[in-house]
């Protein structure tokens with residue numbers, strides 16, 4: 397009971413003026429993944445991504461993160477397998493990161509925090525007609541989460557890092573085409589999966605989360621460029637886009653399943 401008797405003042409997040417907890421929410425994200433509490437599911441096949449680099453459209457700074465958006469009018473870029481009954485279409489990917497390398501991820505693993513986390517956002521095109529419709533449905537979205545750790549430079553990510561200064565301000569948008577998002581996935585196929593929510597408004601409980609066990613490596617200078625972005629629009633008092641992660645939410649009566657033993 398302690399978790400939802402939290403002092404609401406403690407939940408006021410600098411990014412949002414309102415409360416963080418959705419009153420009555422029973423499957424909110426992010427959560428701490430306790431490895432020893434996760435349940436191995438032998439039927440959980442590897443997740444299969446098939447991304448067409450030509451479906452990449454643009455990058456935009458939406459004031460929370462920067463979104464790399466894809467053309468989701470066809471089935472050219474999809475994720476299937478794993479816990480998913482049918483293919484889901486890639487809509488966008490984005491990241492969450494900290495003001496330094498000591499924190500920044502949304503999910504944690506046995507309370508270990510990573511300096512950043514990538515989210516590849518897909519929607520259930522077999523059941524719903526649009527992304528906007530799918531985000532309101534309990535099985536509408538599938539988000540692949542990938543942890544980032546500081547290590548060697550991620551060469552394929554550099555193409556994205558180099559263009560970030562062009563979306564420094566909130567609402568800036570720049571054309572960005574031909575990017576293969578699968579280069580951001582770790583080589584290890586192991587993952588955890590659980591039912592959760594969007595981690596920014598509208599916080600809807602519509603996400604099947606697929607959290608990859610292994611992180612990808614980026615170097616500190618690449619993350620430093622993420623931190624040069626702004627939450628604020630041109631003409632506003634500049635606020636660096638950092639710490640754009642949501643606090644951990646109560647697991648309530650959910651089970652995290654693993655695809656590996």
Ligand SMILES: CC[C@H](C)CCC(=O)Nc1ccc(S(N)(=O)=O)cc1
Pocket residue numbers: 515517528531539593594595596597598
């Ligand atoms: C009015 C609704 C609008 C269309 C939704 C735009 C959108 O994409 N929101 C979104 C997506 C992913 C996450 S996360 N961080 O992966 O859980 C959080 C928020």
Ligand SMILES: [Zn+2]
Pocket residue numbers: 490491492515595
């Ligand atoms: Zn996210």
